Amino acid sequence: MSDAKIELRNVHKRFGKKVVLDGINLTVPKGESLVVIGGSGTGKSVMIKCVLGIIRPDSGEIFVDGKNVLKMDAGEREKVLRKFGMLFQGAALFDSLPVWENVAFGLIQGRKMKRKQAKDIAVEKLAKVGLAAEVGELYPAELSGGMQKRVGLARAIAADPEIIFFDEPTTGLDPIMADVINDLIVDSVKDLGATTLSITHDMASVRKIADKVAMIHKGKIIWAGSRAEVDDSGNDYVDQFIHGRAEGPIQMEVLKP
Amino acid sequence: MNVFAIIGRVVLSTLAEIGALTRFVWLAVTHIFRPPFFWRLIAQQMLRIGYFSLPVVALTAFFTGGALALQIYYGGNTFNSESIVATIVALGITRELGPVLGGLMVAGRVSAAIAAELGTMRVTEQIDALTTLSTNPHKYLVVPRVVAAVITLPALVFIADIIGIMGGFVVGTGSLEFNPGVYIKNTVDFLDADDVISGLIKAGVFGFIIAIMGCFHGFNSKGGAQGVGRATTNAVVTASILILAANYVMTSLLFAN
Ligand SMILES: Nc1ncnc2c1ncn2[C@@H]1O[C@H](COP(=O)(O)OP(=O)(O)OP(=O)(O)O)[C@@H](O)[C@H]1O
Numbered sequence: 271m272s273d274a275k276i277e278l279r280n281v282h283k284r285f286g287k288k289v290v291l292d293g294i295n296l297t298v299p300k301g302e303s304l305v306v307i308g309g310s311g312t313g314k315s316v317m318i319k320c321v322l323g324i325i326r327p328d329s330g331e332i333f334v335d336g337k338n339v340l341k342m343d344a345g346e347r348e349k350v351l352r353k354f355g356m357l358f359q360g361a362a363l364f365d366s367l368p369v370w371e372n373v374a375f376g377l378i379q380g381r382k383m384k385r386k387q388a389k390d391i392a393v394e395k396l397a398k399v400g401l402a403a404e405v406g407e408l409y410p411a412e413l414s415g416g417m418q419k420r421v422g423l424a425r426a427i428a429a430d431p432e433i434i435f436f437d438e439p440t441t442g443l444d445p446i447m448a449d450v451i452n453d454l455i456v457d458s459v460k461d462l463g464a465t466t467l468s469i470t471h472d473m474a475s476v477r478k479i480a481d482k483v484a485m486i487h488k489g490k491i492i493w494a495g496s497r498a499e500v501d502d503s504g505n506d507y508v509d510q511f512i513h514g515r516a517e518g519p520i521q522m523e524v525l526k527p
Numbered sequence: 528m529n530v531f532a533i534i535g536r537v538v539l540s541t542l543a544e545i546g547a548l549t550r551f552v553w554l555a556v557t558h559i560f561r562p563p564f565f566w567r568l569i570a571q572q573m574l575r576i577g578y579f580s581l582p583v584v585a586l587t588a589f590f591t592g593g594a595l596a597l598q599i600y601y602g603g604n605t606f607n608s609e610s611i612v613a614t615i616v617a618l619g620i621t622r623e624l625g626p627v628l629g630g631l632m633v634a635g636r637v638s639a640a641i642a643a644e645l646g647t648m649r650v651t652e653q654i655d656a657l658t659t660l661s662t663n664p665h666k667y668l669v670v671p672r673v674v675a676a677v678i679t680l681p682a683l684v685f686i687a688d689i690i691g692i693m694g695g696f697v698v699g700t701g702s703l704e705f706n707p708g709v710y711i712k713n714t715v716d717f718l719d720a721d722d723v724i725s726g727l728i729k730a731g732v733f734g735f736i737i738a739i740m741g742c743f744h745g746f747n748s749k750g751g752a753q754g755v756g757r758a759t760t761n762a763v764v765t766a767s768i769l770i771l772a773a774n775y776v777m778t779s780l781l782f783a784n
Pocket residue numbers: 285290309310311312313314315316317359
């Protein structure tokens with residue numbers, strides 16, 4: 271148990287009648303990169319938001335560094351949240367603030383750093399994701415989708431977090447930009463020595479950034495193993511997913527209303 | 528469809544809504560007094576809510592004061608109309624029309640703007656992003672708006688009082704040919720500080736309602752652009768109704784004796 275950075279035990283969550291998480295069990299070992307794969311709408315984003323305390327699960331336990339975050343009061347929780355960085359699926363940049371302030375936000379608001387000093391760090395992090403200092407003066411609406419993702423990445427790593435979550439970092443990008451982002455993730459993680467939990471549909475991304483892989487289906491983790499084991503997992507669900515076949519045990523609910 | 532099932536569902540969802548609103552108000556109010564305080568944001572919101580509402584509120588007050596003067600003149604007996612018009616305009620504006628009409632105009636402008644802004648932040652996950660950057664969304668988004676509205680609404684209404692009385696004066700001395708000196712004397716003689724203050728207290732309460740309804744509906748909006756549109760409409764409608772209801776309650780309390 272000692273090397274588990276994050277652990278979810280039997281986590282359940284439903285919205286109204288719709289069961290989204292149906293007993294999730296998942297461990298992210300310290301310093302490793304776990305990638306969760308699974309179809310659209312299977313609850314991947316909801317799972318991450320449960321760990322971050324944005325969504326409260328109905329039952330189950332979530333441990334970060336061995337402490338149950340669901341039993342903490344607001345103050346303790348805020349302290350735990352400082353360990354996290356998060357890249358949102360849609361980047362979720364603050365559109366009322368210029369790019370550099372987006373990147374520096376956690377430093378200025380969360381850690382009370384002086385604006386001047388925070389801006390220097392923001393520019394440095396922007397450079398790390400391949401963006402010039404001038405981009406820092408633009409507003410998020412003036413950026414392309416790929417640039418927004420990169421700014422989101424810079425924001426996620428700005429405060430040197432111990433744990434980083436990436437929610438579909440490459441979705442909606444061209445293959446080359448996707449590869450650039452994958453490299454950035456690998457590099458930033460190596461630099462920071464962080465523990466990461468990523469979500470993706472993109473097998474190229476899995477092969478590049480994963481140490482371990484887990485597959486989620488209908489609110490449960492149905493398979494977990496190392497990256498090397500993905501290709502001969504012997505699991506029909508995993509096989510169908512990584513080869514992108516319409517035929518197989520996973521039935522897309524396209525015909526039902 | 529079973530009628531009782533429908534009634535039951537409506538009652539339950541209304542109760543749930545009231546519960547959620549109570550919780551939201553509690554969070555907002557308790558966070559007002561707990562550090563950190565975002566002075567910059569409060570100043571920014573005061574400018575947006577107060578300063579930019581000035582033209583709307585001033586015009587509303589001016590025409591209302593003028594129309595009130597005409598109405599009292601036509602409706603009352605012309606025999607001591609000169610003193611009655613001045614007094615009723617002054618009392619009507621400061622006690623009721625200034626705060627209520629000012630509040631309603633600002634509700635239309637500001638509740639809608641707040642709900643649209645926060646609603647967009649909600650559906651694009653910007654509010655979730657705040658949490659992951661160690662910033663409490665209630666403190667960062669709700670508190671500055673509530674504080675700014677509670678401070679600026681009385682200031683706006685005070686200006687509206689002056690302009691509304693001027694509207695009555697312009698019509699009274701212009702088209703009704705009253706003596707300006709007598710008009711001013713009547714206004715000053717009959718107007719108490721209490722009349723003005725009761726109106727300003729009302730205005731502060733209306734400011735609270737306006738900001739809270741905008742924030743509450745924005746925070747709880749879901750489902751993309753359509754959801755944000757619905758949140759905006761709901762914010763204006765509920766803020767307006769609550770203003771009128773609160774006005775009735777406060778009038779009956781403040782003027783009970
Ligand atoms: N706040 C919410 N209220 C109600 N239902 C929700 C909410 N958030 C998510 N859901 C539902 O939970 C299910 C899982 O959503 P989630 O966003 O986790 O999917 P996902 O696995 O991340 O999919 P994708 O790969 O498309 O991003 C969806 O069916 C969604 O409708």
